[in-house]
Amino acid sequence: MGNPYRRRSRRAGVHLAPHHGGDSLARGGAALSLEAPYHTLDPDCVLEAVTACGLWPDGRLLALNSYENRVWQVGIEDAAPVIAKFYRPHRWSDAAILEEHAFAQELAADDIPMVAPLVFGGRTLLHHAGFRYALTPRRGGRAPSLESAEQLEWLGRLIARIHAVGTRQPFQHRGRIDRATLIEQPMHAVLASSLLPASLHAAYRAAAERVDQAVATRLEAVGPVRSLRLHGDCHPGNVLWTDHGPHFVDLDDARMGPAVQDLWMLANDDHGMQALLEGYQQMREFDFAELALVPALRAMRQLHYVGWIAARWHDPAFPIAFPFAAEPRWWEQHITDLHELDEAL
Template sequence: MSAAAPYAGLSPDLVLDAVAATGLRPDGRLLALNSYENRVYQAGLEDGGFVVAKFYRPARWSDAAIDEEHAFARELAEADLPVVAPLVFAGRSLLAHAGFRYALYPRRGGRAPMLESREHLEWMGRLIARIHAVGARAPFRHRGALDRAAFVAAPMQAVLASPLLPARLADAYRAAGARLDAAIAARQAAVGPLRTLRLHGDCHPGNVLWTDAGPHFVDLDDARMGPAVQDLWMLAADAAAMDALLDGYAQFRDFDPAELALVPALRAMRLLHYAGWIAARWADPAFPAAFPFAAEARWWEQHVADLGEAAEALA
């Protein structure tokens, strides 16, 4: 295993052996699921059904941080919330096999939510409020926060250290990023102190599956501390959608309307983080294949322009 290709040794046989190490009996069926940060597989079982095996990227999270993620998922499930929690074997949900850390999950199907439906948006708002009610009980201690250090400084450092950024754009990128960072800081200061809580953290439509019984959430891999609005804004295509989400949210939990002013700053932080994430992971062979545009100078030219526009909008 190497930092450049952390999953080079993760063969199909190794995945099946890891499932079998828990006492389950895989039947040989294996399907790689869409995931870049980690590696995720659906494995068939001899007794019927499937499990989902998630292999964690080495060095991204500490064991303590992954244990917190799992404990949060179990806490939500025990509160009768539709969140997929990891399976437990001999008292442990974070497992290890052949140098890889992994967890097994029950397979839960579903379809994409209809975010143009006010009924669906209100339902999502109610569910997120209930998740936040549990998330507010206690803080994370090992998973960090949604802050400028993690979502501005670190990704900018990764981009500036990467060969992907054309040398002629380095000064422009550094200046645009600094302006945007200052604008983000100013917006946060203007909004003032906010309550933070344990969040899903990456609450976009792809992490919500809808069934006839309603929505359920998957993938708490980005769970961290932050303001409640972080779990709402990526589901809202416009002001009307946000209104619907908040109407549902208010049925179970109070929402501080001052947090809405943070949405442009959160969107800008995600913009910076996305480029930094690709740059930091570029040595992983999956990334050039999935994000070939990042090797093109024109994409970085547009990214620098987008940073400048985001800073102007925030100002």
């Protein structure tokens, strides 16, 4: 099975498909469906949405690597390009998106290098043709070197500063790192999907339930830990490194949870975690009991990743981006991986 912790490099783009009905949001003769939520989001629609903000696109469009949402780089006349992010219909409430935006703005106001949404007419959450979207500045960069202790310490310091802001108040409308969200819901999505071969249903259910119980046991053994507002998906693809240092992007999965959630995906090994924590502790105390949560968090992420693919398979972009998920041998390997995760826990 492919690595569930790294984004795939294939560009997603927008895929046009016929409307299949289902749950929808009517808008001016078109509809946003659960089956093909982006079938009306063509390049003209993207340009119209950016123009509605008072900007003047120069016609240059680049579809960026995103599957849950659709993200475009849009060239602007006599100005730097902007990034237009169109949120997946039906996934978030407006209140949850606005909390994401407010968190990004709060971090940026504290001089933390987080790319925050642009404001138009006092609003960051914009609407056009039935879609909700936001514009951000384009910020380039490369992935950090996870072999560099210096870069990892730098990231540790910045993550500690993010967490210092994150402790000021809780999210009210966004999710949490918990078994219901990251195990139970994805497991149900897999079992309800036609992707999982019928012959493997019992084996998958048994393996997933064993991992769920092992995660529950580990969480109980660790005991209560402090929950705070997190980046939530702090992997190398969401950190862009420049000659002036790193900046963070994509608070799509910002939620409440333990601090170690924003650290473990950047640590390839114990030495990497040590370097991250050396930087982190320069800015904020770290509860070392949370390190025992990492195997549970890893297992939860892997189950969630597979459930995410199953739940989104109706989106025309997903069979193109993840063709391996239609192969029985991939599911056989996933079940084997679940047994290994259970043993590791």
